[in-house]
Amino acid sequence: MLLDRDIKEQLSQYLQLMEGDVLIKVSAGSDKVSGDMLALVDELASMSSRIAIEKAELPRTPSFSIRRAGEDQGITFAGIPLGHEFNSLVLALLQVSGRAPKAEQKIIDQIKALKGKYHFETYISLSCHICPEIVQALNLMSVLNPDVTHVMVDGAVFQEEVQAKDVMAVPVVYLNGEFFSSGRMSIEEILAKLGDGSDVSEFEEKEPFDILVVGGGPAGASAAIYAARKGIRTGIVAERFGGQVKDTLGIENFITVRYTEGPKLAASLEEHVKEYPVDVMKLQRGRRLEKKELIEVELENGAVLKSKAVILSTGARWRNIGVPGEAEFKNKGVAYCPHCDGPIFKGKRVAVIGGGNSGIEAAIDLAGIVEHVTVLEFMPELKADVVLQKRLFSLPNVTVLNNVQTKEITGTGKVDGLSYIDRSTEAVHHLELEGVFILIGLVPNTEWLEGAVERNRFGEIVVDNRGATNIPGVFAAGDCTNSPYKQIIIAMGSGANAALGAFEYLIRN
Numbered sequence: 486m487l488l489d490r491d492i493k494e495q496l497s498q499y500l501q502l503m504e505g506d507v508l509i510k511v512s513a514g515s516d517k518v519s520g521d522m523l524a525l526v527d528e529l530a531s532m533s534s535r536i537a538i539e540k541a542e543l544p545r546t547p548s549f550s551i552r553r554a555g556e557d558q559g560i561t562f563a564g565i566p567l568g569h570e571f572n573s574l575v576l577a578l579l580q581v582s583g584r585a586p587k588a589e590q591k592i593i594d595q596i597k598a599l600k601g602k603y604h605f606e607t608y609i610s611l612s613c614h615i616c617p618e619i620v621q622a623l624n625l626m627s628v629l630n631p632d633v634t635h636v637m638v639d640g641a642v643f644q645e646e647v648q649a650k651d652v653m654a655v656p657v658v659y660l661n662g663e664f665f666s667s668g669r670m671s672i673e674e675i676l677a678k679l680g681d682g683s684d685v686s687e688f689e690e691k692e693p694f695d696i697l698v699v700g701g702g703p704a705g706a707s708a709a710i711y712a713a714r715k716g717i718r719t720g721i722v723a724e725r726f727g728g729q730v731k732d733t734l735g736i737e738n739f740i741t742v743r744y745t746e747g748p749k750l751a752a753s754l755e756e757h758v759k760e761y762p763v764d765v766m767k768l769q770r771g772r773r774l775e776k777k778e779l780i781e782v783e784l785e786n787g788a789v790l791k792s793k794a795v796i797l798s799t800g801a802r803w804r805n806i807g808v809p810g811e812a813e814f815k816n817k818g819v820a821y822c823p824h825c826d827g828p829i830f831k832g833k834r835v836a837v838i839g840g841g842n843s844g845i846e847a848a849i850d851l852a853g854i855v856e857h858v859t860v861l862e863f864m865p866e867l868k869a870d871v872v873l874q875k876r877l878f879s880l881p882n883v884t885v886l887n888n889v890q891t892k893e894i895t896g897t898g899k900v901d902g903l904s905y906i907d908r909s910t911e912a913v914h915h916l917e918l919e920g921v922f923i924l925i926g927l928v929p930n931t932e933w934l935e936g937a938v939e940r941n942r943f944g945e946i947v948v949d950n951r952g953a954t955n956i957p958g959v960f961a962a963g964d965c966t967n968s969p970y971k972q973i974i975i976a977m978g979s980g981a982n983a984a985l986g987a988f989e990y991l992i993r994n
């Protein structure tokens with residue numbers, strides 16, 4: 486039995502929500518994955534009279550497509566959508582059966598209005614927690630528009646295909662046979678990339694805000710909610726709603742919630758903000774801030790938003806190491822997310838650059854998948870917690886190199902090695918390997934504020950205990966500030982603090 490009892494119980498409740506009949510066409514061979522796939526679809530059919538199965542020859546084996554009875558196309562899964570893709574399977578069954586998707590009407594209209602033929606293929610790994618977002622977005626698009634088709638391909642099952650396409654990070658999307666995107670993408674981003682972006686005039690016409698929040702992670706979401714609850718005109722500009730939380734797998738320290746996962750918490754953040762009359766402007770980046778009579782924030786699309794007070798909450802991103810080869814081989818062997826991309830390096834040799842907690846956690850995680858892990862730490866000793874180090878040193882396939890400096894990531898077309906300098910002897914060595922994971926900390930997203938607000942030598946915005954910056958009316962919160970600790974609960978607290986500080990400023994001025 487492929488599904489355990491709990492999952493089966495959950496699934497049978499979901500399947501009761503199906504509104505029409507669906508046909509699952511299955512293309513199976515005699516291999517183990519085909520056998521498991523047949524077992525899965527048989528189990529599905531045994532749980533709902535609305536599901537019928539038919540053997541077929543699809544372009545990939547093993548694969549199956551879920552379609553409405555009588556229609557000749559549907560959502561296809563090449564491989565078995567369990568692991569993080571289980572929800573994608575459930576949603577596909579419900580949506581194909583006719584159940585209305587939970588999407589904004591504006592998005593549904595944009596999808597239906599797409600002209601032309603779009604055949605998407607998404608390469609994923611079942612342990613990739615950021616992959617379901619794009620799989621579900623493209624599945625939804627194919628349910629709503631008959632000119633859009635989508636296949637999810639499990640890279641672990643279709644290894645030859647993955648190697649032929651040099652896919653070394655997931656998710657990677659191909660459109661009509663051509664590379665389309667790699668990495669996380671929301672449905673709005675896909676539509677924008679297909680040429681359905683928003684109109685600049687829509688922004689130019691906006692009345693000034695009382696509080697404008699820039700950044701939609703935990704700090705920004707919390708600031709927007711606290712501001713809106715004061716009954717004042719609130720807006721939030723966010724390049725990616727959810728911020729780093731979207732990149733996080735398990736979260737166990739968000740107090741009162743014993744365990745949750747990043748994408749789920751990110752979706753709840755957005756839902757909570759939308760409970761209030763907040764003007765949410767997604768997929769927009771601030772590129773300039775200037776204090777005039779009001780505070781002006783210029784967006785990358787050229788529009789200028791005005792507000793009486795602004796809260797900056799643009800968070801942080803992975804730090805690059807800045808050696809030759811890093812940019813060139815990004816997603817071609819250079820990776821930043823071990824949870825997502827680890828399985829692609831199954832049986833291969835990888836390096837982890839960075840001996841702090843995130844680097845050592847990654848090395849432990851990867852050691853269970855890959856042939857060998859080499860950890861490179863710049864300082865003479867690892868900086869990670871002792872418990873993590875103990876666990877690391879108990880593993881047979883890990884080598885730790887302390888006091889070394891990465892010089893270059895080498896390769897042709899994709900990574901084939903890494904050169905480093907032994908800092909004690911200055912000798913240069915070369916390691917042959919297929920993957921390099923870079924985990925050397927975070928850098929604040931504040932470059933665009935150069936000269937506009939005071940920042941410290943790390944680029945963090947300097948704030949006082951009310952979240953105020955050196956510019957009257959400009960506040961900041963979360964990981965983009967000089968707050969000593971960077972955590973979700975701290976970012977949320979500081980967002981609330983900055984919103985209350987900004988509200989007090991508005992009353993006094």
Ligand SMILES: Cc1cc2nc3c(=O)[nH]c(=O)nc-3n(C[C@H](O)[C@H](O)[C@H](O)COP(=O)(O)OP(=O)(O)OC[C@H]3O[C@@H](n4cnc5c(N)ncnc54)[C@H](O)[C@@H]3O)c2cc1C
Nearest residue numbers: 700701702703704724725728729771800801963964972973
């Ligand atoms: C892999 C990983 C695991 C983690 N695990 C945990 C954990 O288990 N528990 C925990 O408490 N913390 C964890 N953290 C830390 C936590 O995610 C951060 O502290 C928190 O997300 C910071 O929130 P923030 O709102 O300040 O910034 P972010 O989450 O970084 O959000 C920044 C927001 O600003 C937007 N933005 C950036 N630049 C611009 C611009 N110019 N214009 C407009 N918008 C912009 C971004 O798109 C995003 O919406 C983890 C972080 C990572 C990377």
